[in-house]
Amino acid sequence: MRVVIAEDNVLLSAGLELLLGTKGIDVAAVVIDHPGLVEAVDRHRPDALIVDVRLPPSFRDEGIRAALEIRRAHPGLPVLVLSQYVEKVYARELLSDGRGGVGYLLKDRVSRVSEFVDGLRRVAAGGTVMDPEVIAQLLAGGGTHAVDALTAREREVLTLMAQGMGNNDIGQRLFITDNAVHKHVGNIFSKLGLPPAEGGHRRVLAVLAYLDST
Amino acid sequence: MRERLQNLWRGGRYLLTGLPAAMATLLVPPLLTAAALSTGLGGLGLVLFPRAVGGLRWWAEWHRRRAAALLDRPVSPRPLDLGEGTLARWRQALRAPQTRRDLRWTLRNIVTGIPAGLAALACLGMPVYAVLAGPLWWVFPADAPLRLLGVVPVTGWGSAVAMVVVQGGGFAALAYWAVPRLAAFHANACLAALEPSEQDRLSERVGELTESRAGVLDAHGAELRRIERDLHDGTQARLVAIAMRLGVARESLPDDAGALADLLREAHEGAEEAMTELRDVIRTMYPPILADRGLPGALSALTARAGVPASLDLGELGRLPAAAEAAAYFIVAESLTNAAKHSGATEVRVRITRDGGRLLVEVTDDGIGGVDESRGTGVIGIRRRVAALDGIMIVTSPPGGPTSVSVELPCAS
Numbered sequence: 001m002r003v004v005i006a007e008d009n010v011l012l013s014a015g016l017e018l019l020l021g022t023k024g025i026d027v028a029a030v031v032i033d034h035p036g037l038v039e040a041v042d043r044h045r046p047d048a049l050i051v052d053v054r055l056p057p058s059f060r061d062e063g064i065r066a067a068l069e070i071r072r073a074h075p076g077l078p079v080l081v082l083s084q085y086v087e088k089v090y091a092r093e094l095l096s097d098g099r100g101g102v103g104y105l106l107k108d109r110v111s112r113v114s115e116f117v118d119g120l121r122r123v124a125a126g127g128t129v130m131d132p133e134v135i136a137q138l139l140a141g142g143g144t145h146a147v148d149a150l151t152a153r154e155r156e157v158l159t160l161m162a163q164g165m166g167n168n169d170i171g172q173r174l175f176i177t178d179n180a181v182h183k184h185v186g187n188i189f190s191k192l193g194l195p196p197a198e199g200g201h202r203r204v205l206a207v208l209a210y211l212d213s214t
Numbered sequence: 215m216r217e218r219l220q221n222l223w224r225g226g227r228y229l230l231t232g233l234p235a236a237m238a239t240l241l242v243p244p245l246l247t248a249a250a251l252s253t254g255l256g257g258l259g260l261v262l263f264p265r266a267v268g269g270l271r272w273w274a275e276w277h278r279r280r281a282a283a284l285l286d287r288p289v290s291p292r293p294l295d296l297g298e299g300t301l302a303r304w305r306q307a308l309r310a311p312q313t314r315r316d317l318r319w320t321l322r323n324i325v326t327g328i329p330a331g332l333a334a335l336a337c338l339g340m341p342v343y344a345v346l347a348g349p350l351w352w353v354f355p356a357d358a359p360l361r362l363l364g365v366v367p368v369t370g371w372g373s374a375v376a377m378v379v380v381q382g383g384g385f386a387a388l389a390y391w392a393v394p395r396l397a398a399f400h401a402n403a404c405l406a407a408l409e410p411s412e413q414d415r416l417s418e419r420v421g422e423l424t425e426s427r428a429g430v431l432d433a434h435g436a437e438l439r440r441i442e443r444d445l446h447d448g449t450q451a452r453l454v455a456i457a458m459r460l461g462v463a464r465e466s467l468p469d470d471a472g473a474l475a476d477l478l479r480e481a482h483e484g485a486e487e488a489m490t491e492l493r494d495v496i497r498t499m500y501p502p503i504l505a506d507r508g509l510p511g512a513l514s515a516l517t518a519r520a521g522v523p524a525s526l527d528l529g530e531l532g533r534l535p536a537a538a539e540a541a542a543y544f545i546v547a548e549s550l551t552n553a554a555k556h557s558g559a560t561e562v563r564v565r566i567t568r569d570g571g572r573l574l575v576e577v578t579d580d581g582i583g584g585v586d587e588s589r590g591t592g593v594i595g596i597r598r599r600v601a602a603l604d605g606i607m608i609v610t611s612p613p614g615g616p617t618s619v620s621v622e623l624p625c626a627s
Contacts, residue, residue, distance in 0.1 A: 009451045022462055050247060053506075054446065060506040084450050085502045088519040107450075108489045111457035111482065113465045137519040140554075155328035177434075 001025050001124055001194040006063065007082075008032040008056055016050065016110065023117045030154070032056060034066040041077070042068055045108050048101075048124040053083040064090050075099060078124045088137040091130060092212055098205060103129035103164070122164040128204040129164040140213035147211070149191050157184040162204055222390055226338050227283050232400065233331025235277065242270055242320045264303035267313055268294075274316045278408045281401035311414045319407035330400045337389035342609065344382035348374045399414030424604070428535070428626060431603060435536025438500040445496055453492065457485040472618075501543055509539045513566065516547055521554025522562045522579065529567030538625040541599045542566060542575050548592035549577035549619045557581025557617055568625070575621040583615030596621070 003020065005027055007013040013030045020027055028044035031037050033056045037049065049070070052064040067079040080103035081094060094102050103123040109131065110116050119129045139147055139155060142159065153174075160170045167181040174181070185203070189196050192210050227606050249266035253259030271294055282289040297306050307313055347360055351368040354360045359367040362377040410418065460482040467475050479565040496502060503510040510528050534542075546564055553562045559581030567574045587593045593609060596619065600607040609616040 009447065009452055011455040012458075015455045019458055019462050022465065057445075059443070084446055084454070085497065087503050087515045089515040091501075092518070106493075107454045108457065108486055110454065111461035111486065113458075113461040140519060140521050 001047045001121070003048045003050055003120070003124075004017060004028050004037065004040045004044055005030045006032070006034075006037045006049065006051045006055060008052065008054075008059075008067065011105070012052070019113055020117070020120075021108065023113070025117065025120070032068075034062055037066050038070060038073075041074065048078040048080060048120060050080050050082060050120070053081060061090070064093060068093060068096075071099070073095060076101050076126070078126065079103070079124045080105065080120055080129070082110065085156065086131050086133045086137070088134060088212070091134045091138075091208075093172045095128070095205065095212075098209075100128050100202075100205065101126045104134060105129065105131045106133060118169075119164060127164040128162070128208070130162040130165065130204070130208065132159045135159045135162045135211075138208065147192070149186065154184050154188050154191070157181060158188055158207060161185065161188075162208065164204065217417075218390065218394070221394040224284060225394040226389070227332055228280065228339070228397045229331050229334035229393065229400065231280075232327050233335065236327025236331055239273070239320055239323045239327065242273070246270065250419075260300060260304075264300065264307040267307035267316075268303070270316050270320070271312060274319050274408055277319070277404050281404040284397060284401045285405070311410065311417075313416075314408065315408050317320065319404060321409045322403050326400050326403050327534060330396045334389075334393050337385055337393055340385035341382040341389065343529055344378050344385070348378040348382070351377075364387070373404060428624070431537035432535040435538075435540055438540065439505055440503060442496055442500040442502060442505055445492065446502065450489070450492055450496075453485055453489050457482060457489065460485060500540060504539060504543050509534060509542060511568075512539075512543050513546060513564065516543070516550060516563075517564055520550040520562065522557075522559050523548065524550060524553075524562040524564055527563065527565040527567075529565075530566040531566065531568050531573070534568075534573065534625050537603060538573050538623050541603050541605075541623055542573060544599055545575050545596050545619070545621055546577060548596050551579070552585070552592045553579040553617070556585070557583070557615070559616075571626045573625045575623065576618065577620075578618040579616055581615050581617055582613075583611040583617050584613040585609060585611035585617050595618070 003025060005013055005016055007016065007030065017027045017030065028046050029040040031040050037051065040046070041049065049067070051063045051067050054063055055062040055066065061081070063081055071077055071079060075097070076099045078101035079094075081090070082105055083090070084107050086104065086106055091104050096103050101123055103119060105116070105119065109119070123129050135158060139150075139158075156174060157170055160173055165173070165179050167185065170183055171178045171181045173188055186196065186209065189203075192207065194206050246263075246266050249262040250259055252262050267571050275292060275294060279289055280294075292312065297303055348368070350376045351360045354368075359369060359373075360377070362373060363381055365626075366373065368374050370376050374623075400483050460478060464475070464478050464482060471478075501512060503515045505514070509531060512524055513528065517526045532568065547567075550564070551560060553559050557579050559579035562577060562579045565574075565578075566574040585593060587597075587609065597607055600623065605621055605623040607619070607621045609617070609619050
C-alpha cells in the first residue's frame with residue numbers, strides 16, 4: 001500500500017513514516033499543504049491519504065477542506081484525517097458524501113501502531129473509521145430515548161463498529177463470541193429503529209447518520 | 215530673605231503678565247458667542263465653534279501651566295485635542311467636562327486676574343515712581359507740584375526725601391508682603407477652576423479603567439489563543455511523536471522482553487494520559503475549534519454535539535475581541551450542559567446577536583426551570599466570566615420552567 005502524508009510538523013511526519021515503514025506501508029510523499037497534496041495525489045496515485053487538520057497557510061481546518069476537495073475530484077479516494085482534537089461537525093463534513101473510505105482519528109491513536117495501521121487499511125479498503133471520541137460526542141448529542149435505551153455493552157460495540165471493525169474484531173476486543181456481537185448489533189439497529197444493514201461501512205454510516213440527525 | 219525676594223520677583227512677573235492676559239480673556243465670551251452665532255452664516259459656526267472651544271482650551275491650559283509653575287505643583291496632562299472630524303469635535307466641545315471648567319475659569323480669571331494685576335502694578339509701580347520722581351521734584355511746575363501719596367505737595371529736598379522713603383519704601387514693603395500672596399491667590403483660583411472635581415476625576419478614572427480593562431482582556435484572549443497554538447504545535451506534537459516512537463518500540467520488542475516491555479508499556483500509557491490531560495486543559499482554556507472556525511463555526515459545533523437538540527440563531531457578528539468570543543463560547547457551552555443535565559428540556563434555542571458595542575447571548579430551554587444558582591450549577595461559572603468582562607447576566611428560571619440565560623457582553627470594536 002502506498003500513502004501520501006500531509007503534515008507540516010516534521011517531528012510527526014517523520015514519526016509516521018517510521019511507523020508505517022515498520023508495517024510495510026510505502027510513503028510515496030510527505031507534503032505540507034493543500035496544493036502540495038493535490039499535486040502528490042496526481043503524481044503518485046496513492047491508495048490512501050493521511051491528512052493533518054491544521055495545515056499552512058492559516059493552520060485552521062485546511063486539512064478538512066483539502067480532504068473534501070480532493071474527494072470531490074477523486075470520488076472515494078480514501079482519506080484518513082488526523083487531528084489533536086475531534087469535533088462532530090468535522091466528522092459530519094467528512095462523511096457527507098456517504099462514500100466511505102473516510103477515517104477521522106485523534107493523533108493519539110497513531111501510537112497504537114497495529115490498531116492504527118489496521119484502521120488505515122480499513123479506510124483504504126473503503127471502510128469508515130471514526131474516533132471513539134466522535135462516537136462519544138454523537139451519543140451525548142443524541143438526546144433521544146432511543147440512544148438512552150442502548151446498554152453500556154451496546155455502546156461499546158457501537159464505538160468499535162464506528163472504528164470500522166468487523167464482528168470478528170469486535171468479538172476479540174470484547175472477549176465475546178461472534179454470535180454475541182451479532183446479537184448486540186441487531187439490538188442496536190432495532191433500538192434505533194434502523195433497517196438491518198449488511199456489514200462493512202454501510203452499517204457504520206447508517207448508525208452515524210442516525211446519531212447525527214437527532 | 216533671598217527666597218522672599220525671589221517670590222516677590224516671580225509673583226510680580228506672574229501678575230504683571232497675567233494682567234494683559236486677563237484683559238484678553240475678556241474677549242472670550244463675545245468671541246464664543248460670535249462663533250456660535252455664525253452657524254447662521256451658511257453653517258460657518260459648525261466649523262468655527264468647536265475650534266473656538268479648542269482655542270479656549272489652549273488659552274486656559276497656558277494659564278494653568280503658568281499657575282502650576284508658580285506654585286511648584288505638578289500638572290496632570292489634560293487632553294487638548296478635540297479629536298478628528300467635525301462631529302467628534304462638537305461632541306467633545308459640548309460634552310467634555312473640560313469645557314465647563316474652561317468657562318468657569320474664564321469668569322474667574324476676569325474677576326480675579328484684572329484686580330490682582332492692577333494691584334500688583336500699583337504696588338510695584340509706586341516705589342519706582344517715587345524713586346524716579348522724588349529727586350526731580352523741582353521740575354514740576356509750582357501750580358501742579360509733585361505730591362507725596364498724591365496729597366502732600368513736595369516743595370523741597372526734605373519732603374522729597376520723605377517721599378522716596380515713605381512712598382517708595384512703604385509701597386515696596388507692601389509689595390514685598392502682598393505681591394507673592396496675591397499671585398498665589400490668583401494661581402490657586404485658576405487651578406481650582408481648571409482642575410477636575412473629585413467626581414470628574416472619578417468618572418474620568420472609570421473611563422480610563424474601562425478602556426484599559428478592555429485592552430487587558432483583549433490581550434489576554436489573544437494570549438490564550440497564542441498559547442493554544444504553541445501547545446498544539448509544540449508540546450502536543452512532541453507528545454504524539456514520543457508516543458509514536460514508544461508504540462513502534464513496543465511493537466518491535468521480542469515477546470520475551472519482560473521488564474523492558476513493562477517499562478515501555480508504562481511509558482507509552484503515561485504519554486497517552488498526558489496527551490488526554492493536555493487536550494482537556496487546552497479545551498477548557500481556549501477551545502481549538504474557536505481558533506479554527508471562529509465563533510460562528512465553534513457555536514455550530516457546540517450545538518451539534520449538545521446533549522439536547524439545540525438550534526442556533528446567529529446574527530451578523532463582525533470582528534469580535536478574542537476575550538468576548540471565548541466568553542460567549544463558554545457561556546453557551548455551560549448553558550447547554552446545564553440544560554442537558556438538569557432541565558429535562560427537549561429543545562434549546564441559542565441566539566447570538568450583536569448590537570453595536572454589545573454582544574447578546576441568549577440560551578433558552580423548554581425544561582422544568584427552577585435553577586438554583588447556589589447549588590453548584592454551571593451558572594456561577596458563567597457569572598464569573600460575565601463579570602470579568604463587565605457584562606450583564608440575567609437568569610430567569612421559574613419553577614416549572616422555562617429557563618433562560620441572557621448575557622450582554624461589551625465588545626467595543
